Amino acid sequence: MAESNEPIAQIFPQPTWLMDADYNVIDRNAQAEKFEKNYVISMEYAVEVAKGTCCAFHTDKRACKNCPLENKWAASEGFPITFMGRDGISYEFFGKLLKNEQNWMLEISYIDKPLESVGKSMLTYLNEARESEQKRIARELHDGIAQSIYSLMLETRGLKWTPVEDHQQKLQAIDRHFADVLLEIKSLATELRPSILDDVGLIPAINQFVEQTMEMTGFIIHVIVEGERNALSSRGNVVIYRSIQEAISNALKYSGENEASITVDFGQKELRVTIADEGKGFIYDPYHLGFGLLNLRERAHSVGGKMEVDTGIKKGTRITMIVPYKEGSA
Numbered sequence: 385m386a387e388s389n390e391p392i393a394q395i396f397p398q399p400t401w402l403m404d405a406d407y408n409v410i411d412r413n414a415q416a417e418k419f420e421k422n423y424v425i426s427m428e429y430a431v432e433v434a435k436g437t438c439c440a441f442h443t444d445k446r447a448c449k450n451c452p453l454e455n456k457w458a459a460s461e462g463f464p465i466t467f468m469g470r471d472g473i474s475y476e477f478f479g480k481l482l483k484n485e486q487n488w489m490l491e492i493s494y495i496d497k498p499l500e501s502v503g504k505s506m507l508t509y510l511n512e513a514r515e516s517e518q519k520r521i522a523r524e525l526h527d528g529i530a531q532s533i534y535s536l537m538l539e540t541r542g543l544k545w546t547p548v549e550d551h552q553q554k555l556q557a558i559d560r561h562f563a564d565v566l567l568e569i570k571s572l573a574t575e576l577r578p579s580i581l582d583d584v585g586l587i588p589a590i591n592q593f594v595e596q597t598m599e600m601t602g603f604i605i606h607v608i609v610e611g612e613r614n615a616l617s618s619r620g621n622v623v624i625y626r627s628i629q630e631a632i633s634n635a636l637k638y639s640g641e642n643e644a645s646i647t648v649d650f651g652q653k654e655l656r657v658t659i660a661d662e663g664k665g666f667i668y669d670p671y672h673l674g675f676g677l678l679n680l681r682e683r684a685h686s687v688g689g690k691m692e693v694d695t696g697i698k699k700g701t702r703i704t705m706i707v708p709y710k711e712g713s714a
């Protein structure tokens with residue numbers, strides 16, 4: 385093994401894996417062996433990211449669904465990629481996938497190298513992602529809503545040529561179509577951002593969500609707000625609000641109890657929100673998360689924060705979202 389590692393190790397000082405034409409690992413250098421001890425590395429994921437079929441920010445393909453980076457990345461100079469450390473935290477790296485005769489070579493560089501030498505920084509990448517998200521919205525507005533309004537315009541103009549006795553029926557159809565467009569606009573808007581956050585602010589929005597949920601389900605939710613209030617970024621607010629929705633829905637579905645609590649703790653530099661229940665709990669495995677929890681973790685990371693999970697069989701569940709007031713200062 386040591387002997388066969390020699391050639392790769394000599395040429396590539398970085399962790400490097402040699403793969404056959406079907407991307408099966410056939411060799412790795414000593415740095416790669418060390419890397420595998422410190423990080424959870426899935427070759428399938430690395431190759432997907434390298435080929436641009438999976439996203440650099442998501443460690444799971446399912447979380448990548450509808451993400452602005454889905455299918456967007458494939459560059460010869462390298463690609464940003466995240467791997468989960470054995471400590472449960474995601475770390476950023478740069479990867480390169482090189483063709484070597486019949487084989488493939490995957491090289492991973494540590495991000496603390498000068499960024500120029502490893503290609504684009506994650507920040508540039510993130511900005512590109514936002515831009516591509518804006519393009520998606522523009523597309524949605526153009527292809528979906530603008531088209532529907534155009535059809536409605538034609539439908540209304542057509543009234544001129546319609547016999548008067550048919551007007552009533554036509555107007556009913558137009559009314560129905562207007563309602564559809566309205567729905568379309570609303571669904572696009574909620575997908576982007578819960579409007580209630582802009583209307584009333586984070587804490588009132590949480591209280592309103594809690595009241596509605598209790599009314600609709602009979603579930604009891606206590607809200608505790610501690611510390612001196614401070615404002616999160618607008619994206620931070622969305623992260624917290626969506627996380628509360630998901631964690632409460634999990635408590636409702638799985639805890640087996642009819643009660644949960646939301647503690648909002650305004651700290652010095654960060655907001656900590658814990659959603660807790662005293663129910664069944666579960667075995668938490670950070671490497672195999674459900675879509676909901678995976679999303680929560682990715683959301684926290686997207687604003688420079690983190691998610692903590694404290695649970696166990698019959699031990700209840702506490703999900704804590706930690707979000708810095710200033711993005712990236714945690």
Ligand SMILES: Nc1ncnc2c1ncn2[C@@H]1O[C@H](COP(=O)(O)OP(=O)(O)OP(=O)(O)O)[C@@H](O)[C@H]1O
Nearest residue numbers: 634635638639664665666673674675676677678701
């Ligand atoms: N409060 C809880 N009490 C008990 N088990 C939980 C709780 N929250 C999560 N779990 C367990 O963790 C699993 C993963 O949760 P997660 O939210 O990631 O996925 P999900 O709720 O099953 O699916 P989705 O969120 O996509 O609808 C759940 O299926 C459940 O077994």
Ligand SMILES: [Mg+2]
Nearest residue numbers: 630634676677
């Ligand atoms: Mg869930």
